[in-house]
């Protein structure tokens with residue numbers, strides 16, 4: 010059960026957060042626009058953020074930590090704000106709605122679930138806390154969350170990374186994939202099999218360890234580039250006989266999978282906020298443009314082919330927001346995340362019913378509606394460098410490149426999160442019906 014703030018308190022907090030971003034991150038962004046917007050300067054030769062960009066992100070993190078925003082979702086026991094899922098959802102929704110996709114510095118103002126201080130901090134041993142907690146909370150260093158593997162994605166229990174106890178140490182071997190922030194992180198929370206027999210029963214046998222990325226044997230083999238990007242935040246990380254002390258264990262031995270699910274659940278709330286925020290951002294752009302763009306003598310908003318599309322999007326965004334808020338509140342009241350995320354899955358069901366095609370089309374539909382309303386201007390770029398040009402583009406003067414791709418890339422990540430929730434729902438349903446079956450059998 011998490012302490013819940015009143016709606017008005019959250020609003021006030023978020024006004025403070027966006028005030029901080031406007032006052033600190035945006036001026037930095039404007040000052041360093043050339044670096045941030047030139048991919049050759051923003052990424053290094055591996056495709057990871059360049060030292061200049063990393064320095065700017067670190068500056069925003071440090072100043073946000075000083076202001077108390079960065080660590081507001083970390084547990085109170087380690088000096089964080091202890092805010093729960095509902096506030097987390099609202100915060101990420103607000104940031105994405107206000108600042109739109111592909112904005113690096115505004116999003117550095119609050120700790121990301123996978124690489125900033127969060128619930129795992131409360132499970133560190135005293136030695137590990139001593140070593141990393143203070144700089145982690147101050148935003149000076151970051152971590153990453155190493156669960157997925159090349160052959161263990163949705164089916165995370167299929168993981169093969171192993172940690173073997175030898176004397177006072179653990180020796181870790183394996184490969185992790187898709188690990189966000191791994192190319193630039195200082196530590197990795199890595200999940201590894203510590204008891205193969207237990208793992209086979211898919212209840213326990215996996216443990217979590219915190220490992221410095223500089224430990225001998227840890228290597229970022231490559232940076233994964235998403236569609237249309239020349240750099241990225243996700244990496245493939247290999248572990249070759251990596252030795253860590255017993256104090257690197259996070260939480261209880263063999264019970265790391267529960268920690269992993271906690272992380273994944275927070276990630277889903279984060280992605281729900283991102284998803285709804287970006288959809289609102291896209292709808293705002295499309296509505297404004299359609300009121301302003303005149304075709305055949307009338308603003309295109311007056312044609313039902315356009316206005317129905319926007320109205321449908323507004324309804325779907327409202328539903329997605331309501332469902333996500335409900336999920337987040339339930340998690341804060343102590344309801345198990347696996348079950349409540351079934352509600353998020355209903356977004357897909359709606360998409361089916363509306364006949365949008367594939368099961369996870371809602372957000373893609375919202376994005377594509379916004380893009381379609383922009384028509385030829387859809388290829389405009391929203392990035393700060395182009396902001397002025399973009400508004401000119403909207404006014405019908407220019408059509409800079411990249412808008413469609415960036416919008417769709419941003420929303421695809423959100424769709425992926427909802428898709429993952431759907432998998433779990435499938436699984437939890439199967440488990441539930443097995444349990445119901447057992448109960449019925451007991452009764453008879």
Ligand SMILES: Cc1cc2nc3c(=O)[nH]c(=O)nc-3n(C[C@H](O)[C@H](O)[C@H](O)COP(=O)(O)OP(=O)(O)OC[C@H]3O[C@@H](n4cnc5c(N)ncnc54)[C@H](O)[C@@H]3O)c2cc1C
Pocket residue numbers: 123154155156157159161162163164186187188189190243422425428429432435
């Ligand atoms: C941008 C990005 C960032 C990420 N960051 C991290 C991170 O920081 N840390 C981390 O550990 N992981 C991370 N991941 C990995 C992410 O958690 C996995 O991508 C996810 O678990 C899905 O695994 P997969 O990609 O291997 O897909 P698969 O599991 O191979 O699934 C492929 C397809 O099959 C479907 N499918 C799978 N099982 C079923 C089923 N039982 N029933 C019906 N359909 C099914 C899936 O829905 C999907 O459409 C990230 C991924 C992305 C794309």
